[in-house]
Each structure stands twice: as structure tokens, then as C-alpha cells.
Amino acid sequence: MAWRGNLSKSIKELRFLFCQTSPASSHARDFVLKNYTDLKTKNPKLPILIRECSGVQPQIWARYDMGVERCVRLDGLTAEQINAKLEELDLSYGTDE
Template identity: 50%
Template sequence: MAWRNALSKSMQELRIHLCQSSPASQGVREFVVANYAEIKKANPQFPILIRECAGAEAKLTARYDFGVEKSVSVQGANPAAVLSQLQELIKAGEAMPKSGE
């Protein structure tokens, strides 16, 4: 589970948008329930914002250094696909320039 530790090193913030009841958000809801506690334990100061709204499209948005943001849709995705998309956002952040460099 190295991706949990890499989260705060590769991005500044993670926003998770989802609908509380829509079947299309089921996978991201399951991902949050299964992983949120461990993610926060590994990254206690890292902001993870979970935005719930009826009818919202399920998506992950990463904010990187210098205000760069990248969003990916996880609409209809299962928890494994949500993890895969999150890992892609982490990889993208590792390749970006950092403000401390």
C-alpha cells in the first residue's frame, strides 16, 4: 500500500466528488469506506475533501503545486478502478515540478 504514503508527497489536496445514493457513485463510496481511515493515518495533515451532492458525477480531483489541478471521472467505476485512477493521479504528481525545488 505504498500509494497511501505517496499521496501527500505528490499532491497538495485530493477532492472526491460523489452522490450519496446513485449507483454510479457506488464504487467510489465503497473505496472511501474501505480506505479513508488508512489514508488519513498515513497522511494526517493531508487535506482530503469529500464532497457529496445528490446527482453529482463521481470524480477525483488532485491539486498539485503551482495551482495545477487534474480531474478524472470515476462514474460507474468499481473500487479497484477508483484506486487505479488515484494511482494515475499520484504518478502524474510525481512527474510535476515541486514548489520546494
């Protein structure tokens, strides 16, 4: 997972949104609990924001240069799938979608 150390080269801010209690957000909560330290250690200058809101659907938002933002919904995704989506966000900047 060498790409994790390069997140701050393309992504300027990373936001995780999820509900504190809903079952739909359980995998997103677990992912943040298990991976936040590693992501922050490898990208110390990258703002990684955790936003909890009752009833919100789990999502990751990535902000790039020039205010470009991309969102990925995390409903029903496992930790491995969330990791893959995060890698896609890192690689997707500058590509046509």
C-alpha cells in the first residue's frame, strides 16, 4: 500500500462523513478507527477530517487543487472495499470520468 504515503501529493483534504450509531456506517467507523493513525503518520500535513452526524450516509470526500471535490458513498462497503475506494480517489484526480 505504497500509495497511502502519496495521498498528500494529489489530495489536499480528506473528509470522512458517517453516523455515530447507524449500522450503515459501522464499516466506515471501523475503517477510520483502524486506519486513521497510519494515514496521518504517512501524510502528516494532509488534513484528515472526521465528521459525524446523526442519520448521514457514510461517505469520503476528497478535495484537490482548484477546489475540485469528489465524493464516494460507502454504504454497505467492507473495510477492504473502502480502502480500494480511497485508492481510487487518490488515482482519479486529473483523469476523465
